[in-house]
Amino acid sequence: MGAQITVVGLGPGNPGHLPLTVWEVLRKAKRLFLRTERHPVVPWLKEKGISFETFDCFYETGRDFQEIYRHMAEALFREAAKEPLVFAVPGHPLMAEETVGILLEEGPRRGLKVDVLPAMSFVDVICSALGLDPAGGLHLVDGLRLDRLEPVPGVGNIIFQVYSRLVASDVKLTLMEYYPASHPVTVIRAAGVPGLERIEEHPLYELDRLDWFDHLTSLYLPPCSGAAGKCRYPLDSLIEVMATLRGEKGCPWDREQTHRSLRPFLLEETYEVLEAIDQEDMYKLCEELGDLLLQVVFHSQLAREKGFFDINDVVKGITAKMLRRHPHVFGDVLVQNSAEVLANWDQIKAREGGKERPASLLKDVPRSLPALLQASSLQAKAARVGFDWPDYRGALDKVFEELQEVRQALSEGRKAELERELGDLLFAVVNLSRLLGVEAEVALCGTINRFRRRFQHIEERARQCGRELSSFTLDQLDAWWEEAKKVEEAEKKRNNFHVGRKPGRFSE
16 A cells, blocks of 8 residues: 555534544544644544544644644655555544645645545534525635635625634724624534533624633624625725736736836826726726726735735725715715815815814825826815905906917017916916816817827828828818818717717626
């Protein structure tokens, strides 16, 4: 007989739940190793004269569980090379047993045959004790790895490995990000074990006040259909993809990126979203919003790897901020119009920063914004305290005034002052746009896009003539420009005909 390891499960703790096949293997084993002696079936094995060795000593020397389980596996590989052996673990051998996973993955490569004999798991007895039907939806989560595998509030969740009050405290804090503080939690210890079983229901916030946690303790949380149960948005698959790309076996390019190196991509995706909005292309907008979301997830993953925050903190933070800054919707504050909404927003924002009033109203306008957006934001901030024209007429007069100053600088040959005067003119135009309810950045982007399309029409007409663009007169180029405008108008009329019709992709 060649090198062989037979892995068996000892069940959840009641000797009566031990399968007959497993019992026969235990009874006949020449060398039997237990992952731990701390299991209710072990005293019964002693009574039956079963001799064994345990790996409990490894728990005293390992730095973490991964190292402990690796040492156990290596010890089993060494001993199995000498003679066949049996390795027994609590519960089902394939249920949260990392050592067994290592044996199955590496055993064949080392010339070892690894057989696994199943047994009843802790999930079986918990479902029996609580009357649960797993077919209705059941999610299993390791209490020591809630940072990697999150609970799913929409279905029932069993949290295992809650073996101490300290672990329970950490588990509670994490679960309160998904569930209301008063959400019922059933604490189950030694389910199905006569004389040891204890089952109690407590509100989540009281979880770490209990003092009877041990290595056989698990938690059951029923489905949460309320608002808190929906607080996790379905981003898991995208987050997992990004984590894989950033992982050891991921994409070299993704692994090289930093917050700073991603800046141009974030800016590019933002402008592509704006372009899709300007084009009123809902298909493209959906796609571009996805690309922009990817940038948010990418930055969140980088921060998560450094231990600063993750995507859940981002969602939680902005949700709390929106609730906090809209007391007229989520509280009892009364407002008359949007101007009062903005005034309240600024006051709340100032208090959040620890000051009743910021050092400057303009402080929060990022200097990295494009000039048109920055000008509009600065003007809007000043307008909130009354530094503004009564209506657009004053702003329109200011545009003509600044245009006259540009003309005067030109006529007097003051070229050094032209940059400043043109800047004043642009600033005045932005102000006029704001008072007319037009976003200057969007307006200019629209003009730029129209220029692109019309000029490309001119280029195409020149190619059809088989001549260089520069060989045509300005009158001919202007004629094609006007032709392009007519083409646009015809296209616009056709599009207006379909207003109100849903795009097929979104109506399927």
